[in-house]
Amino acid sequence: MALLTLPTELLMLLPNSLQNIEDFTNLSSTCRTLHSAFASTPPSQILRLAAASSCVFFRPNPWFLVAATARQVGQWALQSPENNEILRAAFRNGIDALFDLCVAKAGLTMDDIRRMHLARFETINPVSDMIDRMAGQQWYATPNFWSGGVSEAYTVDCEPMRALFQYVIYGELFESSMQSFLNPEASLPKFDLQTRFDYIRYCIPDWTTFRHIGCDETGLGDAEQIGPFASEDSEGSNSGDGMAMWFILECGRWNRPWKAIREQIGPEFEEEWRQEIWVEAAQLHGLAGLEILRLGGVEKWHERLTQIRNTISKISHRPKVEKFGHHQNPAYDYPNLWREAYICCSGMWP
Template sequence: MSAINLLSLPVDILILLPEYLHNIEDYMNLASSCRILRRCLDSTQPGTILNLAVAQSKIFFRPSPHFLLVGVARDLGNWARKSKSNETTLSTSMLLGVDGLLSLAQKHCGLSMERIRQLYRLRFEIINPVTNVIDQCVGKQWHSQPNFWNGGADDAYTISADASETFFHLAIYGELFAPDIESFLNGDEASRRLSVDTRLEFVKYCIPDCATSEFVGEGCRRPDGTVDPRRAVEKKAGGPYDPVGGDRIGR
């Protein structure tokens, strides 16, 4: 009787192997081991690939979680447009910032290996060059000018931001909400659009700012004394304005 090995298992079992792997590196190594396994792993569900990628997001997909999120943001936005309930869930997940959005995407979206390859091509063709320009305007390159605060730079009191995260904030916002602009420009009144309030929640929690965290008490009240929900922020544990774990802005 011949010894049983991995390749002797039925195909319907082999295609389930990715669900038991630890990360995307294991997936790539397994797919590269032989033609049989490569063909089997071609059937891997996008949700499984996304979960494997998230497991190594801080190694292969930096900045984390922004890089992976931009790859699934459009699908996540389209999922939210299906119903008011979905949009409410999307808005609620934003209280945890971009981490909350990626966690929600893991439940409702997925990635293909072709999409990952596309993102890597975009990194070298678009992301890195544009990030470099942003860095020259508001990032480390801008602030590294000699005698910066004493005449070395024009308009020294300007925005200070992480160049890479700034790029991805814009890209994620565009992927989430671009279909709403497209439907408006195309005169499509039938398509459901995400609300302005949802957009504001994204700006408040997914593009956090230290000044925003001060919008409590009198700072977020209307003239009649009621709280303006568009200005008020919720300091949720694990979120960008976490009152217990310390301010997570810029981490």
């Protein structure tokens, strides 16, 4: 029996037997019959096929596909305390465990994949290059680096593309928690501070976190010797990702463009606490928010950013503060990656 003589119901089952997304796209493009049959493939199956090709078509692996699906997993986790604990357990076992959870709980359409690949050229690559020029090899290649070649000379171990996706994933996961803080009357579900710390410590790993195992200096409690910190030879135990993230968010080359963007929306707030919320809320939009940094991006996002700023101008509730470590570093009940990354690494400072 020829393949195309099979009933459509059977043709629709073929993706379940394919090896990867390349097989899916190749077979789908052979004829109209298969293209039509494959159009109804569930997003969960498309994601599984994409995951099988993640080392080839979705690099950096697994950050690319985690960024594409983290928002869905975050929404799933907020549905119940049990789901939230499953997400936290995935965080503590590192980015690969979070990837496995994304594959199990999320899905992608082919349109989603096409949008992600378009974003690679329009926003991901340019912003990654921006990070490389402020904290990567391009930055270190500046002549006379340590003797005035750059204004913020510092020892940073940064892989720009990975750092960018770590930043994007934080936004995808926790933007809804910012909205919950800004609109308390809506009683929206949100992730607490400890959940955000779990993501940073284990999915943006740093050798300082490994050093804190059994000797907590940050006030966060002992890190667990699992996931990226399973042994001294584990990748996370020798990583500098946490420090790199803090440095990027502290860097003038990162903050000056965002300051110029905010000033196109409205003047800076006089109250320091309100201004800090505005700084974080303006850039906490995950992958889509990278558009704001590109030419014409402010115009596209003007209405949304204006709405956020207006909301911040009207809120009367100051953020709740928790303090950590010997120096009582503050963190708030809204997402603030800069402060949270600093706290996770702060045990290295006297």
